[in-house]
Every structure is written in C-alpha cells, then in structure tokens.
Amino acid sequence: MIQPLTEEKQFTRTPGSEGLIETQTLEVSIGPQHPSTHGVFRMDCVLDGETVVALKPVMGYLHRNHEQLAERMAWLGSMPYTDRLDYLNSMSNNWAYALAVEKLAGIKVPEHAEYLRVIMSELTRILNHSCVIGFMLQDLGAWGTPLLYAFRERERILDLFEAVSGSRMMCNYMRFGGVRVDMTSKDLAVAKNIVSRFPRFLDEFEMLLTGNEVLLARMQRIGILPKELAINASISGPMARASGVEYDVRKIDEYGVYGRLDFRVPVGNVGDVYDRYYIRVLEMRESIKILQQALHDIPAGPHVAPEVKLRNFKIPPGDGYGRIEAPKGELGFYLVSDEGGKQPYRYHVRPPSFINLTTLEDMCLGHKVADVVIILGSIDIVLGEVDR
Amino acid sequence: MGFIGKGLLDGMVVTARNFVGSYFDKERLVTVQYPEERVQTPENSRTFPFLVYDDNKNPVDTMRCVACKICETECPPQCIYIVMDRDEKGKPRQRPKVFDIDTSVCMQCQICVEVCPFDAIKMDNDYEKSRYGRFDELVEHLPDLLKSNEYYGRIKPTEATVVDAKLKAEKEKKAKKAAPAGAKPPTGSKS
Numbered sequence: 001m002i003q004p005l006t007e008e009k010q011f012t013r014t015p016g017s018e019g020l021i022e023t024q025t026l027e028v029s030i031g032p033q034h035p036s037t038h039g040v041f042r043m044d045c046v047l048d049g050e051t052v053v054a055l056k057p058v059m060g061y062l063h064r065n066h067e068q069l070a071e072r073m074a075w076l077g078s079m080p081y082t083d084r085l086d087y088l089n090s091m092s093n094n095w096a097y098a099l100a101v102e103k104l105a106g107i108k109v110p111e112h113a114e115y116l117r118v119i120m121s122e123l124t125r126i127l128n129h130s131c132v133i134g135f136m137l138q139d140l141g142a143w144g145t146p147l148l149y150a151f152r153e154r155e156r157i158l159d160l161f162e163a164v165s166g167s168r169m170m171c172n173y174m175r176f177g178g179v180r181v182d183m184t185s186k187d188l189a190v191a192k193n194i195v196s197r198f199p200r201f202l203d204e205f206e207m208l209l210t211g212n213e214v215l216l217a218r219m220q221r222i223g224i225l226p227k228e229l230a231i232n233a234s235i236s237g238p239m240a241r242a243s244g245v246e247y248d249v250r251k252i253d254e255y256g257v258y259g260r261l262d263f264r265v266p267v268g269n270v271g272d273v274y275d276r277y278y279i280r281v282l283e284m285r286e287s288i289k290i291l292q293q294a295l296h297d298i299p300a301g302p303h304v305a306p307e308v309k310l311r312n313f314k315i316p317p318g319d320g321y322g323r324i325e326a327p328k329g330e331l332g333f334y335l336v337s338d339e340g341g342k343q344p345y346r347y348h349v350r351p352p353s354f355i356n357l358t359t360l361e362d363m364c365l366g367h368k369v370a371d372v373v374i375i376l377g378s379i380d381i382v383l384g385e386v387d388r
Numbered sequence: 389m390g391f392i393g394k395g396l397l398d399g400m401v402v403t404a405r406n407f408v409g410s411y412f413d414k415e416r417l418v419t420v421q422y423p424e425e426r427v428q429t430p431e432n433s434r435t436f437p438f439l440v441y442d443d444n445k446n447p448v449d450t451m452r453c454v455a456c457k458i459c460e461t462e463c464p465p466q467c468i469y470i471v472m473d474r475d476e477k478g479k480p481r482q483r484p485k486v487f488d489i490d491t492s493v494c495m496q497c498q499i500c501v502e503v504c505p506f507d508a509i510k511m512d513n514d515y516e517k518s519r520y521g522r523f524d525e526l527v528e529h530l531p532d533l534l535k536s537n538e539y540y541g542r543i544k545p546t547e548a549t550v551v552d553a554k555l556k557a558e559k560e561k562k563a564k565k566a567a568p569a570g571a572k573p574p575t576g577s578k579s
Contacts, residue, residue, distance in 0.1 A: 077464040080497035145403060152418050163430035166511070172497045180502075181432070208402040211395030311462065311503050 025053060028369070032061045036139050036373040039383030043360070043372065050368045055361045059354070062387040070347040075101055075176070075313050078347065083170040085349065086385040088128050091120040091161070092326045094174035099255060100322025100333035101176050105315045107308055112301035113178035114257045118294045119191060120161075120173060121256075121324070122287045126198060127157045128327035128380075129238075129280040129287075130205070136277065136377035137209065140218055146209060153201050160190050176313065178304030188295065195291045202284060210278070219274035223363040223375035226271065233359045237329025237352050239379060242279045243271035249325035260297075263290050276378040314341040328352040328380050349388060353381040431544050434511035436491050436528070437500055438535045447534045448483070452508035455484040459500035459509055467493035468500065487533060491517060492526040507551050513543050 031042035040061035046054035066085065070078040082097045083090035095117050102109060109117075131154055134147030158168040164187050165173040165180065173180055183191070209215055225235070230243040240247050248265045250258045266282035268275035315337040323332035329352025336346035356379050364372045409416040420427055443450035455472040473485035500509050512535070519525040541548040 073464055074462065076499065077462070080464055080495055080499065084495075149406065152416075155418055159430070162433055164432065166432040166434040166498060167496065170496065172499075180498075204402055204405075208399045212399050213392060213395050216395070311458070 023049065030369075030372070032058075037376065038135065038381055039386075041381070041383055041386065043376070045364075045369060045372065047369055050370075052364045052367055052369060052372060055364045055372065057357055057360050059357075060387055062383045064384075064388060066388040067347050067349065071344055074343055075315065076310065078344075079174070080170065080172045083172055084384055085351065085388065086326065086328065086331075086353065086382045087169055088131060088382060089124045089327050090169060090171045091124040091173055092324060093331065094171065095121055095256075096322060096324045096326065096331045097333050098174040098176055098322075099324060100320055100335050101315070103322050104318055104320035104335055104337060105176065107177045107305055109177055110302045110305055111257070111299050112182075113303050113305075115294050115298040116179050116183055116303060117174065118256055118258070118261070119183075119291060119298070120164075120171075120179075122291045122294070123157050123160070123191070123194070125287045125327045126284045127154050129284050130154060130201075132327075132377075132380045133205070133209070133277060133280055136273075136374065136380075137215075139373045139377040140215070142215075146205070149201075149205060149208070153198065156194050160187065160194060163187055163190070175304055175308070175310075177308035178302070180304070182303040188298070191291070192295050195288055195295065198288055199285070202281065202288075206281060210281070216274065218371075218374065219277060220272055221270075222273045222367060222371050223378060224270065224272045225359060225363055229359060229362060230271070233355070235329070235356050235359060237325070237327070237356065237380075238279045238283060239276060239329065239356050241266065242268035242275035244269050249323055249330050253323065255324060257294075258290075261290050261293050263287075273374055273378040276380075312342075316341055319346075323350070326352055328382070328385070329356055349385075351385040351388065353379070354386045354388075357381055357386060429513050429515070431546060433513045434496055434498055435515050436494055436496060436512050436517065437489060437509050437533075438512045439487065439530070439533045440508055440510055440537050440540055441534055442537050444536055444538070447536070451483060451534060452506050453484055453487065454482045454506060454508070455480075455487075456505075458503050458505065462503045463500055464497060465493050465495050467491075467495075484530065487530045489528045489533060490526065491528055492522065507555060510540055510544070 026047045028045045028047055029042060030045055031037040032040040037043070042058040042061070044056040044058060045052055064084075066081060069081060079094060079097060082093040085093050101107075130150040131147075134150035137146040138144070161171055161173075162168045164183055165171040225239065225243045227244045229235075230240045230245050235243070235245070236247060236249075244267055246265060246267050249255070250263075251265055263286045266279050266286065268279050317338050319334070319336040321332055321334045323330050325331075330350065331352055332350035334346070334348040334350065335344050338345040360376065360379065363375050367375070406416055411417075439451055439453050441447040441451040455470055457470050457472075460466075460468045460470050467490045469486065469488040469490075470484050471486035473481040473483050475481055496511070498511055501511055537548070537552075541552070
C-alpha cells in the first residue's frame with residue numbers, strides 16, 4: 001500500500017491550479033485486472049485532478065516461484081520453464097539460460113548452432129517489437145488495427161517456430177551446446193521468405209503510424225526518462241537506447257557470432273514515448289539486416305555439441321553469469337553449482353522488464369492519468385518475467 | 389512532412405488497402421473459420437505424450453515402455469506416474485501396470501521423449517483435448533495413452549522413419565549377438 005499522504009502534501013497543487021477550488025488528492029488503484037496493465041500488475045496512483053502526483057507499482061500477482069523451482073530440478077529441467085518467463089520471446093530466454101550453463105560448464109557450441117540461435121533470436125526480436133508497438137497503440141486508443149497487422153506478421157514467424165521447434169510460443173528449442181533440432185532447408189527458405197517480405201510490412205506499418213498527428217501529439221514529450229536516470233537505474237534495452245545510452249550487449253559481449261555480423265545500434269536523444277516507439281522500428285530494420293547476413297552465411301555442421309549428455313548432466317562447482325540482449329533488455333542468468341552439480345545451488349534471473357519498470361514513477365509524475373497507460377506500454381513489460 | 393493531417397490520411401490509405409486487399413489477397417487475410425476450416429499442423433508440432441506399441445493385435449504386450457521410470461524422474465512438472473507390473477511371485481515384468489499422465493500439469497516440453505532410451509514415448513499432435521471436468525478427466529491412463537506405431541508413422545513420417553530404422557538396426561545387432569550363443573544360427577539373419 002502507498003503511504004498515507006501527510007496533511008501538507010495532500011494539498012499540494014499542481015502548478016497552474018492556484019486560485020481554483022481547493023481539492024483533495026485521490027488515490028486510484030489501476031489494475032491488477034485492467035487490460036492496459038498487460039497482465040496482472042497494479043499501479044497505486046495518487047491523482048490531483050487528472051495529474052499523477054505519486055505512483056507505486058505493485059508486483060507479485062503472477063509470482064510462480066521460478067527460481068526456487070529451478071534449484072530443485074536438473075539443469076535441463078529449467079529450460080522449458082524459461083520459456084514461460086517472457087512468454088513472447090521464449091527463444092531468447094532459452095538462449096540466455098543455455099549461455100549461462102555453457103559458460104559454467106565450459107561447453108563450446110558448434111558454429112552452425114550459433115547461427116541458428118542468432119536467426120531464432122532475431123526473429124524473436126522482430127516479433128516482440130512489432131507486437132509491443134501494436135500493444136502500445138492499443139493503449140493509446142488505436143483499438144485493434146495496428147495490433148492485428150502486427151499479429152498477422154507475427155503469425156508467420158510463429159508458424160516457422162512451430163515447424164522447427166514443435167511449439168508456437170513455448171519453444172523449448174535450445175539445448176546446452178546447441179539447439180534441439182536442426183532447421184531443414186525448407187525451414188530456412190521459409191525464414192528467408194519472412195525476412196524478405198518483412199521490410200514491406202514495416203514500411204506500411206510506419207506509413208500508418210510514424211507521421212500520424214494524433215500519435216505525435218500523444219507520444220512526444222510524454223514520459224521522458226533522462227539519460228542519467230536511465231544509467232543510474234540500470235535500465236537496459238530499447239528503453240535505455242531511446243534515452244541516449246549506447247548500450248547493447250550484442251556489441252559489448254559479442255556473444256554467439258554477433259561479432260561477425262554487421263549492424264548498427266540506434267540511439268534516441270529525447271527519451272520520450274515516441275523515441276521508444278521509433279527505436280523499436282529502427283531495431284527491427286537492423287534485425288532484418290542481421291537475419292539476411294545470418295541466413296546467407298550459415299555454415300553446415302552439427303546442430304548440437306556431441307559431447308553434451310542429456311541425462312546426468314553435471315557441472316563442476318563454480319558460478320557463472322550469462323547475459324544476452326533480449327528484446328526487452330539485458331537478460332541474465334546467474335547460476336551457482338556446488339558439490340554434486342546435478343542441479344543449481346543458486347539460480348537467479350536478471351529480468352529486463354522488472355528493472356525497467358522501476359523508473360515508472362519518475363516517468364509518470366506530472367503527466368495525466370491517461371498517459372500513465374502509454375508510458376507503461378512503452379516500457380514493454382511481460383508480467384511473467386516481472387514476477388517470475 | 390506536408391500539410392497537417394497528411395499522416396492521418398496516409399494511415400487511412402493503409403487501412404483501406406488492407407481492407408480491400410483482404411478480399412483478394414490471401415496474404416492479407418489470415419483468419420480461419422475453425423472448426424469448419426482447419427489448418428494442417430506442421431509435422432514437428434507437439435501436444436501431449438503417448439506410448440507406442442508395435443503390434444496392433446496385442447498392444448499391452450508389445451508396448452515399448454519397460455517402466456524404467458526415467459521419464460518420471462526427468463519430467464520437470466512431475467506429471468507422470470508409473471507403477472511397474474509384477475507377476476504373482478513379485479518378479480518385475482518390464483512393463484508398466486499404471487502409467488498416468490496428468491495433462492492438466494503436463495507442459496508439453498518433450499523432455500520425456502528426449503530422455504527415453506527405448507523410443508517408447510512420443511509426442512502427439514492432437515490438440516482437441518478439452519474435457520468437461522477439471523480433475524480426473526484430464527488424467528490420461530494407460531489404455532488412452534497406448535497408440536500404434538502406424539499412428540506415429542502417420543502423424544510424424546520423417547521422425548518415425550528414423551526411429552524405425554534405428555530400432556531395426558538395434559534388433560539385428562541383438563540377433564547377431566545372440567546367434568553365436570545359440571546352437572544353430574538362423575539362416576538369412578544377415579542383411
């Protein structure tokens with residue numbers, strides 16, 4: 001619960017309302033079942049008229065004990081559970097976990113598998129970004145249309161995921177030292193087709209949205225996140241880049257084969273909702289570039305390291321942190337293995353959307369209550385990952 | 389940018405193009421009138437596990453499962469329950485007496501299939517599994533789970549061919565090993 005306001009604070013006025021009738025602030029609880037909160041998330045807002053004077057995010061409605069469950073299970077057993085963290089991007093979640101385990105166990109991944117991972121992860125990124133833009137506009141009041149256009153494209157990618165991994169969303173595709181099944185030449189052709197037609201969709205999407213005056217009026221100068229705050233609050237992903245922080249784990253760590261691929265990192269300069277929208281559009285264009293290179297360069301070879309066992313997989317004592325640039329930001333897994341090494345002694349997730357959510361109040365203060373919904377939409381949260 | 393309102397008009401052009409296009413272009417229309425129309429699921433598509441048997445006449449005796457309980461221990465949400473079958477003397481019979489899969493718990497991760505050393509458990513692709521009850525009706529017992537190898541070959545032809553070839557090779561290897569021990573090696577066992 002939010003702390004009761006002091007007498008003094010209760011009557012603070014928003015600038016410009018001096019001389020009007022004395023009013024009291026109003027505490028409104030938005031959520032947890034509100035559709036604009038993207039799941040079960042609650043915001044305790046204190047409003048003066050329509051202006052937000054205090055806001056407290058309340059999390060934990062979707063807590064599923066993910067970390068504790070993983071500590072009681074074999075290493076492989078947590079892999080399907082990572083799908084359910086950020087359920088839009090199961091592929092990149094798998095990769096982050098597999099990367100952490102590979103670092104800890106010292107497994108080398110075959111090159112073919114690395115390329116497959118890049119392809120899957122970048123497809124996930126364009127899937128996530130197009131959907132997030134759709135959801136954000138849904139919050140703005142553009143009911144359905146942009147979201148369903150985005151879903152139409154997403155459907156093609158999900159069909160590919162189903163053909164390759166067996167499941168549309170809960171892919172469970174990566175394994176330690178590679179991926180579970182190889183992509184056939186037919187699947188690769190489908191992926192090439194998706195990549196070749198995606199820019200056309202993106203152009204159409206931008207024609208629908210980018211120049212729209214209503215959109216500009218609603219999104220520009222709303223929810224500004226200053227660069228210093230973004231750095232201090234360890235914001236990552238498109239949100240940090242929209243605020244002008246040039247930080248991309250793909251460039252810094254060069255995990256996988258990202259060191260060989262040529263792409264740029266778009267950076268915004270204002271840090272408002274519009275920048276966060278546009279950064280995502282630009283990132284999708286860069287992802288298309290990466291995908292074209294990866295699909296062109298993919299070498300032949302095994303899809304999984306042959307020495308890795310599925311059962312009785314043990315890791316010598318030690319700890320490791322594996323991180324990737326997930327569509328929402330830096331996703332990391334911190335793992336500790338102890339004597340025996342059959343299951344993690346400690347398993348910790350660094351969820352990007354949870355940490356990005358911590359600056360919600362700073363962005364919302366002084367804005368109208370209707371803007372809170374867009375600001376939340378622009379952070380791009382998935383509650384499965386926030387609450388775990 | 390041109391005049392004010394150009395962005396709005398551009399957007400309307402896009403929506404109009406999509407609306408009209410949906411009558412002519414299959415790419416712009418993705419809705420399917422389920423259940424009258426159905427989309428063919430890909431071969432790899434998976435839902436819940438089932439148990440494979442080889443001979444249609446005698447499913448219980450020819451099932452590949454030997455009740456080794458590897459899948460039971462490896463299953464992440466612990467949805468499998470197995471009891472080994474024993475004869476009157478209490479000797480294990482190498483087949484399950486009880487094999488339950490709680491489909492309300494199963495998360496379709498396919499780990500049971502990957503760890504099974506006997507290729508006995510495979511993933512189905514039947515997605516119409518709705519029931520009226522929430523508890524007992526969602527638990528699948530051994531008779532519901534048993535499905536023939538032909539069925540497996542029908543739903544997943546590529547995968548089944550690989551598995552069949554592997555099992556055949558293993559059988560021949562076994563027969564070869566057993567042959568020198570026996571008094572008379574059966575003729576034509578080499579192939």
